[in-house]
Amino acid sequence: MRVLIAPDKFAGTLSAPQAARAIAEGWSRAAPGDTTVLVPMSDGGPGFVVGLHASLGGELQTVTGVRGPLGVPVDAPLLLVDGRSGSRTAYVESATACGLHLEQRRSPEDASTYGVGQLVAAAVDAGATSVVVGLGGSTTTDGGAGLLAALGARADVPLDAGPAGLAGVTSVDLSAVRERLARVTLVAATDVRSPLLGLFGAARTFGPQKGLDDAAIVRVDAILDAFVVAVCGSEPAQRKVADLPGAGAAGGLGFALQVLGATVEPGVTMVADAVGLADHARGCDLVLTGEGAYDVTSRDGKVVYGVAEIAGEALRPCVVLAGKVLVGSRERRAMGVEAAYAMVDTVGEETSLAEPEESLRRLAERVARTWSDR
Template sequence: MRVLVAPDSFGGTLTAPEAARAIIEGWRRHAPDDVLTAAAMADGGPGFVDVVHAAAGGRLDVVPVRGPLGTQVPMTVLHVEGTAYVESAQACGLHLVDRRDPLNASTYGVGQAIGAAVDGGATRVVVGLGGSATNDGGAGMLAALGATSDVPLDAGPARLADVTSVDLSPAAARLDGVELVIAADVDVSLLGMFGATKTFGPQKGLTDEQIIEVDGWLDRFVVAACGPSPAERRPADARGAGAAGGLGFALMLLGGSVVSGIELVAGVVGLTASAAAHDLVVTGEGTYDFSSRAGKVVHGVAAVAASAARPCIVLAGQVLVGSREMRAMGVESAYGVTERVGVEASMGDPARHLADLAERVARTWSPRTLG
């Protein structure tokens, strides 16, 4: 039997390559003769650059940038034949903050990395979005590239409360002649009931009252940067504008075009051809829930498996969707580590427990039996 193992990272516990290795190790305990192929995946969020580098090679440059709360952090820029890949989570990700402070967290470091990519010779920059601790509408990123305003743009959304004007021309000039691609993990807009702040603000630390307040500040930022008319404000309503706390919106202001992060990565790693060459596709993530729909790795891998007429199963830390919902996502079955060992144990030794889960699942899906 040929099995393609194409997981996302598991929250903050396992990278995508580590998860793939654990699944393969466990599966082989039951079915050592199965052909198992690792294809670590990402959707633009954490692990994006590592996954692309593993598939496409290229040159890695380490750039010191400002983290979400001001502390300097290292960021890796991948250069592949004129294209640079930047992972926003490396500059403003949730994993970089000990305390969640979304009112003051900034995307400034993302702009620094984009600037470094251009200085390094890139004529095309792909920015992976996802997993951010920020909700500043990308204002910090714009400031790092030269945009100016009547308020500080690099100190989080709280400083946007009184914004009335934004000059994007220096940032646009900085990227003159550069193609900007936005690899987004979600397709939400920037503002409103289904926008970035309402949807993802709570996981970044915003209270219900703060969500309303921050959404109002970002609305003022949109007016200052774009104009008040519906036509002028259109970038804020675009799909993907709300990715990474509004980084998608700011990148669109600089001419960026949105693509699905998972589809971009799938193309780089040749996922469609790989799925067709295997009998079963296994994917996974930390928590398999309703947010795993369009834009996320599990949904994207399942769609590729379906196009190749191959069954797809999910191995996850937790499974929070029912069988009807998972089948609507193109998944045959889903299995969770916590169902057997609990949350605390699964977090304590995630690789071992994921491998144990894979061994059990292989008994169901691999025709080999041990006699």
């Protein structure tokens, strides 16, 4: 029996490659004769670059001294993959430069995406003809102003000081940025379809998890509205980029990238295409996927839903292994998932958090006893 193992990260405990290995090791305990095919996945958030490197290979570089969200330097990965006819695609991950996990202290109105712009600049300097930016897991809500600043944008206020620094903005000059990226194709990979502004925008939807209180959400949303006018103009036709799906991704990085001509692709779909997930699924008998918490939000462009869709198209059963399972059988079937199993049900929550790899191995061993035809 051939088993495809294509999990997402288990947030806060295991990266996608670690999760895939743990599932494979546990499965082999119960079914040593089965063949496991490991394809770690990502939706564009944390683990995007590492997961792609595990499947695509390529040259993984470290960009040192990238500015973190509050100015503390960090090291961040840059993946370069050469294609045909001299093309070179670079993959960068916003979370490695402005991720929530990088904060030493919470100061959401000061957090900047400048470091993401530095990664894009490093990719261009490395000869990339296409730059794919994975969006997700950010602590920023600056509309991508920091990214634009790192690439050469100029304004009448600081662009690299978070949304607070944008207060009073009236003009932004992107001519130097457009010139620098004139021969580069940009792609934003994300699972978020939110616009930049308003009730479902970046500040209101994701601000609370980044530390913005109610008053700050209103304040930041107004600042971003003025930023849109400064970048695009005040007419509805000029401002429409702020309303596009994905403009609110990663605190507005999606907006900045789309202003520069980026296309937005579902992160899981893009990763699945890059690693040939459909071909892998057709060549296996069973598809396993997983994430930390399998819940109703898993349907919103997340890895589990994307993998289940591909498994369904290949007429292969899909089974989920998760830290927690918070959906019922009806929702599970609607996502194309045959069965779902939780680590907390097997070893308990305390052990799941303290020993995540071994807990996932034990869960996979249990699942193999049910699903393997050994």
